[in-house]
Amino acid sequence: MSDDQLEIVTASLTNVGLVRTKNQDSCGEFQRPDGTHLLVVADGMGGHRGGEVASAAAIQIIGRHFENGVGDPVEFLGQAFGAANDEILRLATEDPKLSRMGTTGVAVLILPDRSAFVANVGDSRAYRLRDGKLSPITADHSWVAEQVRAGRMSEEEAEDHPRRNVLSRCIGIQPLMEVDIDAVDIQPGDQFLLCSDGLWGLVPPSQIVEILEHQDAELAASQLIALANERGGQDNITVQIARFPSTTPREDTARLSASSPDATLELPAIDVPDAPPRSMLLPFAIGAALLLLGAALLWSGAIESPFAQPSALADPRGIER
Numbered sequence: 001m002s003d004d005q006l007e008i009v010t011a012s013l014t015n016v017g018l019v020r021t022k023n024q025d026s027c028g029e030f031q032r033p034d035g036t037h038l039l040v041v042a043d044g045m046g047g048h049r050g051g052e053v054a055s056a057a058a059i060q061i062i063g064r065h066f067e068n069g070v071g072d073p074v075e076f077l078g079q080a081f082g083a084a085n086d087e088i089l090r091l092a093t094e095d096p097k098l099s100r101m102g103t104t105g106v107a108v109l110i111l112p113d114r115s116a117f118v119a120n121v122g123d124s125r126a127y128r129l130r131d132g133k134l135s136p137i138t139a140d141h142s143w144v145a146e147q148v149r150a151g152r153m154s155e156e157e158a159e160d161h162p163r164r165n166v167l168s169r170c171i172g173i174q175p176l177m178e179v180d181i182d183a184v185d186i187q188p189g190d191q192f193l194l195c196s197d198g199l200w201g202l203v204p205p206s207q208i209v210e211i212l213e214h215q216d217a218e219l220a221a222s223q224l225i226a227l228a229n230e231r232g233g234q235d236n237i238t239v240q241i242a243r244f245p246s247t248t249p250r251e252d253t254a255r256l257s258a259s260s261p262d263a264t265l266e267l268p269a270i271d272v273p274d275a276p277p278r279s280m281l282l283p284f285a286i287g288a289a290l291l292l293l294g295a296a297l298l299w300s301g302a303i304e305s306p307f308a309q310p311s312a313l314a315d316p317r318g319i320e321r
């Protein structure tokens with residue numbers, strides 16, 4: 001790999017969790033020959049097969065747009081998400097059993113010039129880990145998040161609120177959909193984490209940091225999923241990691257670079273039928289008590305959103321799932 005090409009290590013995993021019978025999450029990881037990467041997580045909702053269909057369609061349509069070329073990054077992300085919205089609406093119109101299905105969507109587009117863009121609709125999240133600090137780079141489109149941003153609810157109240165699953169914005173529900181798109185800079189050593197609420201709702205940021213900083217990308221993804229399942233696994237869990245090695249070479253960089261295909265379009269989702277064994281979590285059991293103590297402090301101290309902005313409710317009725 002030449003010095004001027006951006007090195008990147010990625011990992012993607014999705015898991016049904018311990019309670020649900022179906023996995024309505026989907027994820028996709030795409031790469032172009034010029035080194036441009038796209039990671040996407042979608043968390044579907046809707047009865048019958050709706051949730052699975054919606055999240056898979058979103059990944060497929062966004063991936064297909066990527067295959068056709070990126071051009072202007074902001075324009076690309078807006079058009080790709082818009083096309084996913086149109087397709088899910090079309091599928092729901094064709095089959096009454098799929099009516100009112102929808103999905104969240106969060107995507108990180110990484111360009112060879114070391115710039116990145118994040119796009120978001122719904123309450124799946126993207127974070128950037130830098131120097132031990134995990135910062136959200138998306139703002140949730142949920143009823144409780146809107147209340148927190150408006151100062152009407154605390155973060156703690158939102159965590160346990162009975163309406164915490166109500167989305168204020170969603171792909172595939174309305175013909176007009178607003179997408180949040182922001183530029184994000186990358187420095188050597190940074191990591192991006194994309195995940196569905198099955199992870200961030202159960203695993204505190206301090207433990208996410210601990211795992212991301214000390215494991216290679218693939219092991220970190222499986223350990224994050226295992227930890228969510230240890231904590232009940234009430235929801236489907238999806239994790240994607242994109243890691244930019246620091247100037248000090250890392251073992252996992254060399255390994256993944258050697259096995260990277262020239263251009264991949266893997267559709268969609270790597271399904272993990274079983275949670276990793278409990279023994280994988282043993283190293284964390286000892287640290288857990290200490291980490292839990294620090295978690296409350298870190299939650300307020302370590303988490304800040306450079307992009308969090310109040311936004312109007314797209315659908316004041318909310319989208320229940």
Ligand code: CA
Nearest residue numbers: 043197198235
């Ligand atoms: Ca979910």
